[in-house]
Structures are given as structure tokens and as C-alpha cells.
Amino acid sequence: MSAPDFRSAQAIAADVHSGRTTARAETEAALARARSDPFNAYTAIFAERALAQARTIDADLVAGRPVGPLAGVPFAVKNLFDVEGVTTIAGSKIRRDAPRAAHDATAVQRLTAAGAVLIGALNMDEFAYGFVTENAHDGPTRNPHDLTRIAGGSSGGSAAAVSGGLVPLTLGSDTNGSIRIPASLCGVFGLKPTLGRLSRQGAFPFVESLDHIGPFARSVSDLALAYDLMQGADPLDPLCRRPAEPAALRLQAIAAGPLRVGVLGGWFAQGAFPEVLEALEIVADALRATRGVELPGSELARAAAFCLTPVEAAHLHLDDLKARPLDYDPAVRDRLLAGALTPDAVAEAARRYRPIFRDAARKLFEHFDILLAPASVCPAPGIGQATMEMDGQKVSVRKNLGAYTQPISYIGLPVVAAPVNRLGKPPIGVQIIAPAWREDLALAAALRLEQSGVVAAHRPTEVRP
Amino acid sequence: MATDPALAAFLALDDDAMAAYADARAEALGLALPPETRAGVIDNLALLRRQTATFTAGLDDTAPPAKAFEP
Numbered sequence: 293m294s295a296p297d298f299r300s301a302q303a304i305a306a307d308v309h310s311g312r313t314t315a316r317a318e319t320e321a322a323l324a325r326a327r328s329d330p331f332n333a334y335t336a337i338f339a340e341r342a343l344a345q346a347r348t349i350d351a352d353l354v355a356g357r358p359v360g361p362l363a364g365v366p367f368a369v370k371n372l373f374d375v376e377g378v379t380t381i382a383g384s385k386i387r388r389d390a391p392r393a394a395h396d397a398t399a400v401q402r403l404t405a406a407g408a409v410l411i412g413a414l415n416m417d418e419f420a421y422g423f424v425t426e427n428a429h430d431g432p433t434r435n436p437h438d439l440t441r442i443a444g445g446s447s448g449g450s451a452a453a454v455s456g457g458l459v460p461l462t463l464g465s466d467t468n469g470s471i472r473i474p475a476s477l478c479g480v481f482g483l484k485p486t487l488g489r490l491s492r493q494g495a496f497p498f499v500e501s502l503d504h505i506g507p508f509a510r511s512v513s514d515l516a517l518a519y520d521l522m523q524g525a526d527p528l529d530p531l532c533r534r535p536a537e538p539a540a541l542r543l544q545a546i547a548a549g550p551l552r553v554g555v556l557g558g559w560f561a562q563g564a565f566p567e568v569l570e571a572l573e574i575v576a577d578a579l580r581a582t583r584g585v586e587l588p589g590s591e592l593a594r595a596a597a598f599c600l601t602p603v604e605a606a607h608l609h610l611d612d613l614k615a616r617p618l619d620y621d622p623a624v625r626d627r628l629l630a631g632a633l634t635p636d637a638v639a640e641a642a643r644r645y646r647p648i649f650r651d652a653a654r655k656l657f658e659h660f661d662i663l664l665a666p667a668s669v670c671p672a673p674g675i676g677q678a679t680m681e682m683d684g685q686k687v688s689v690r691k692n693l694g695a696y697t698q699p700i701s702y703i704g705l706p707v708v709a710a711p712v713n714r715l716g717k718p719p720i721g722v723q724i725i726a727p728a729w730r731e732d733l734a735l736a737a738a739l740r741l742e743q744s745g746v747v748a749a750h751r752p753t754e755v756r757p
Numbered sequence: 758m759a760t761d762p763a764l765a766a767f768l769a770l771d772d773d774a775m776a777a778y779a780d781a782r783a784e785a786l787g788l789a790l791p792p793e794t795r796a797g798v799i800d801n802l803a804l805l806r807r808q809t810a811t812f813t814a815g816l817d818d819t820a821p822p823a824k825a826f827e828p
Contacts, residue, residue: 487828501826595811602805614788626797629790630805633782633798637764638809643823645812650828691804704828728828 294324296457298751301365301514304460305407308349308364315349315364315409322366322411325458331434333449333458335371336378337412342366345409361517363407367461370447371413372420373397373505374494382496383416383446385429385619386612397494398529399463399505399522406521411459414449418621420465420498421605421628422446423473423693424673428621432675435478436752437719441672444474444693447508451478454508455719456752461518462508467498468597469667469697471506475709476667476721480749481515481738482508486728487704489534490519491526499604501643502597502701510749512739515708516540519731539732546736553662553737554585556725559594560665560696563682568666571712571720576664578746579737585663587656593649593699600642600702602631623690650703657727662737664722666696667709671718696723706731708738710747719750768810772803 299307307313319342326337349363369375372382374393381387396404404410415433417425425433425448433448435441436456443452447464451474454462464471466484475482483506490505497503507518516539523536555576561569576583606613606628613632617625656663669692670680679686682695700707700723708724708731724741726734741747770778776799783790790798 487826589815592812592815595808598808599805599812602801610786610788614786617789617791617794622794622797626794627801629788629794629798630801632786632788633779633802634805634809635761635763635767637761638767638805640761640823641764641809641813641816643826644820645816646823646826648815648820650826704826 293328293330294321296325297321298457298510299460300511301362301460301509302517304365305362308353315346316343318364318366319343319346319409322459326412329458330439331436331443331452331456332431333414333433333453333456334368334412335381335415335430335449338375338378338410342409342411345404349407360405360407362403362521365408365461366411366459367403367408368411368414368453368459369400369463370416370450370465372416372465372496373400373463375400375410375413378413380496382420383418383427383430386616393494395494398491398526400494402522403518408461414453414462416449417446418624419605420446420467420470421624422690423469424690425449425474426675428623434675435672437479438672440674442477442675444477444668444672446470448474450508451475451480451482454480454510455749460510461514463505464508465495465498466504466506466701467502468601468701469694471508472667472697472707472709472721472723473693475508476711477672477719479711479719480508480510481512481711482506482709483515483519483731484701484707485519485731486706488531489706489729489731490522491529491532493526493528497608499601501604502600504701512735512742513540516543516735539735542732543736543739546732547740547743551579551662551733551737552660553579553581553664554660555581555583556587556663556665557584558586559590559699563669563695564666565670568668568670568720571714572664572666572722574712575722575741575746578741578744579662579664581664585656585660588652589649590699592645593702594695596642596645597698597702600639602627603634603636603639606631646703649699653703653705654727661726661733663725665725667721667723668693669695671720700725704728706734708734710738710741711749713746713748715750767806768813770806775799775803778802
């Protein structure tokens with residue numbers, strides 16, 4: 293592999309702006325890393341497009357024309373994002389002969405407009421249905437901290453590419469935990485914003501009523517900047533109506549102020565591996581959090597999200613499920629078929645429970661600014677590992693990794709997944725959960741923790757055997 | 758309490774009845790279940806039924822019909 297690069301996005305942009313390096317040099321280096329990717333994070337590389345954009349940025353700088361805040365910063369996206377001229381495969385075999393995308397997805401457009409250079413597309417669970425990124429068609433993405441372990445999913449390529457120093461910034465999507473789980477298992481930061489905050493236009497849908505998109509990065513500052521640059525209403529996504537509310541420049545002041553923090557107990561403590569609870573305690577201590585806070589109905593919310601997902605997704609896939617079911621990844625196919633056979637009344641009931649659980653969360657946020665919970669039940673399981681133990685019971689890895697993330701995305705709350713600083717140990721992340729539309733609070737809490745050394749995105753080489 | 762007939766019927770199934778239910782639903786939808794998918798689909802249906810029972814326990818007739826969700 294070409295040498296990994298662990299500089300931040302903003303450090304690269306500063307070097308490009310100052311002339312210490314060029315966009316072309318950064319792009320060529322990122323392309324070389326992509327071509328020798330040891331994690332199976334990439335599924336496509338866009339060299340021609342990337343080099344063309346880099347040349348334009350360098351020419352603009354030489355001519356004294358303005359460039360964006362991410363000028364020359366390489367980034368990559370989960371392969372469900374539309375990229376102009378490229379077929380959006382969404383991790384599937386079925387879409388490999390679909391027409392090429394006519395335009396970039398809105399999020400890709402906005403980062404590109406800010407000067408970020410798109411290097412390639414990244415591996416994922418088929419149609420974003422899974423937490424493991426063991427894709428039957430493209431192979432498993434390997435965890436940079438331990439190549440025998442999964443990267444998590446469904447945005448596994450996005451987390452691994454950032455964790456392994458291939459690029460400083462990636463995009464993923466999160467319907468039930470697909471940003472937060474891989475961020476946690478790969479030891480990087482991930483942001484799942486409020487439902488509707490960032491445009492999903494051009495992101496291949498999984499469960500439209502639950503789908504979010506968001507960034508991965510190795511620092512809170514990069515995460516917040518990318519988030520700010522993608523904000524703003526988009527008439528092409530009916531849920532994305534809110535004007536931009538930039539957060540990055542306000543975080544330091546919020547982080548320095550008082551934050552009322554609670555640790556979710558009950559459902560969010562059941563079945564977690566001891567090291568997950570230990571990691572959560574480190575964060576809770578640092579934020580002087582109130583322990584054992586109960587969010588009523590969490591188990592029910594998880595069950596509702598679990599049921600809504602395949603029933604709604606199956607509607608999108610019904611024609612292909614009828615015509616070519618064996619072309620699906622088996623792990624996805626059987627769940628989608630089961631969803632197709634489940635009465636729509638189940639999904640309707642799952643939607644009716646949503647405001648009930650949302651109101652319970654709103655009530656809790658009258659007393660807290662931030663709620664903490666584990667991001668995943670356990671550190672990264674092994675590749676090919678089908679089951680794990682939760683509370684002494686053998687359960688499916690694929691169906692249970694998201695036990696703590698699903699209730700939160702079900703009601704669309706913003707969450708930063710932050711890697712707990714456990715140098716030399718497998719990565720474990722925590723969910724920093726804020727009220728709807730208050731991403732700034734979650735990011736500020738993450739910043740405070742990062743500045744005090746409680747959370748950190750370690751280089752994979754720092755893991756000791 | 759499930760007042761919708763389709764929901765009530767689904768909740769009333771036990772695991773032994775799931776295979777017959779799957780076949781009937783598949784036929785009604787024009788969806789052929791390849792043999793290699795059958796066991797996995799039935800397992801997943803049984804899991805969905807149990808999960809449905811879990812969350813519908815928190816719903817009653819006073820829960821309003823679903824409309825556009827605001828976080």
C-alpha cells in the first residue's frame with residue numbers, strides 16, 4: 293500500500309492554499325492509496341475526474357481566483373451516491389447494468405463546490421441493509437485496526453477509508469446505524485444529522501422514511517466543516533427544507549459552557565460487552581453525566597424500526613424480488629422477501645409509534661442537552677462471524693449490532709459517533725445524542741471530549757497485538 | 758391492541774403456521790419463493806412477527822394515524 297496519510301482535511305487544504313503542496317499532488321497520492329487499498333474499501337476509482345478537478349484548483353490558485361475551504365482535499369463516497377457518468381450500484385449486482393447517473397448527488401455537488409476532490413466510491417452492505425459490509429459481490433471490507441475483523445456497516449468502506457488513512461473525509465448513509473456502527477468499529481468520528489438536515493437527493497434510497505446521510509472524519513473539526521458545507525435546503529429532497537445553520541464556528545463556545553448530560557440505561561445497557569460499558573463510563577465521567585437515565589419505549593422503538601425497515605424497503609424492490617431474487621446478496625434477499633410478505637399494516641403501525649417515542653425523547657431533553665449511549669454492542673466481530681453472545685444468548689451479529697442505534701434513528705435525532713480513546717485496544721465508539729436540529733450540541737460535546745483526550749481517532753498502527 | 762384485520766391476523770400466527778402464511782402471501786403477491794430462500798424467509802417472517810408483537814404492545818386505539826413525521 294502507498295503510505296497512509298493521517299493529516300486532517302483542513303491541514304491538507306491549508307497546505308494547498310499556501311502552496312506547500314498542490315491539489316494535483318494530493319490527488320495523485322490519494323489515487324495511489326486507493327489503487328493499493330488493503331482494506332477493500334474502494335469499489336471504484338475516478339482518476340480522470342479527480343485529476344481534472346485538481347488541475348482546475350491549481351490553475352485557480354495560480355491565477356489568484358478564489359477556491360473553496362476544502363480545495364484539494366481528497367474524499368470518497370459510499371457507492372450509493374450518484375456520481376455523474378457512473379452507475380450507482382448501491383452495493384448490488386442488480387444495479388450494475390443500470391443507467392449511469394446524470395448528475396452528482398447534492399452532497400457530492402456541495403463538497404465538490406467547496407474544492408474537495410472525489411477520488412472514488414466505497415464498499416457497503418448491499419442496498420445498505422446490514423451492519424457488517426461483508427458484501428457478497430464485492431467482498432468484505434477489512435477493519436484497518438485488525439484485518440481479520442469487519443469494518444461494520446453498512447457504510448463500512450467509508451469508515452475504513454478514513455480510519456486507514458486513504459482519505460481524510462468520506463460520506464456514508466445511516467438508516468438504522470450505518471454511519472454510527474462502522475465509525476465505532478473503525479475508531480473514527482461519524483455524524484448522523486437530524487432527519488431532513490442534509491439532502492438525500494442522489495443517494496440511492498433504502499428506507500426513505502428513515503434514511504439519513506452524513507460524513508466521516510478523523511477529527512470533530514473536519515466533521516463539523518464537512519457537515520456545514522453540505523447544509524441547506526434542497527428542493528429535490530422534500531424532507532430537506534431547512535436553511536443552513538452553520539455549526540463549526542460556534543462549537544468552541546458551546547463546548548466551554550455547561551452541558552447537562554445523561555447516560556441512557558435500560559435497553560441501552562442490556563447485552564453490551566463489558567468493554568463497551570467501560571468505554572462509555574470513561575466518557576460519562578468526563579462529562580459528569582447522570583447515570584441510568586431511562587428513555588421509555590426504547591425497546592419498542594427498536595422493534596418498530598426493525599419491522600418498518602424491510603416492509604418499506606421491499607416496496608422499492610418488489611419488481612426485482614419477483615424477477616431476479618437470486619441476484620441479491622442472500623443476507624439481504626431473505627430479509628427483503630420477508631418484508632414483502634409482511635402486511636403493510638405492520639409498517640403503518642410502526643409509523644404510528646414514531647411520534648409516541650419522539651415525544652418521550654423530547655420530554656427527556658427538557659432535563660438534558662446530551663444523552664450518551666453505546667454505539668455498538670461489541671467491538672468489531674470477525675469477518676464471517678455469524679453469531680455473538682448477548683446476555684448469555686447466542687444471537688445473530690447482522691441483526692443485533694444495531695440494537696442501540698436503531699431507536700435513535702427511528703426518530704431522526706442527530707448523533708455524533710465518537711471513538712473512545714483506548715490506545716492499543718480495539719476501537720469502541722459512543723453515541724452523543726442531541727435534540728432534533730441541535731447537531732451543534734452533539735458536535736460541541738464531542739469537541740470538548742476530543743480536546744480533553746477522552747475521544748480520539750487513533751492510527752491503526754497504534755494498535756498493539 | 759391491533760384493530761387492523763391484517764395486522765391482527767399476522768400477530769395471531771405462531772411459528773408453525775409461518776410457512777403456510779408465507780406461501781399464501783407469496784402467491785397473492787405473484788412472488789415466487791425460490792427453494793434456497795424459503796427457510797431464511799420463514800425465519801425472518803417469524804422474527805418480524807415477534808418484533809411486531811413487541812412494539813404494538815405500546816400502541817392503542819388512541820395513537821393517531823401516521824402522518825408526515827417531524828423529528
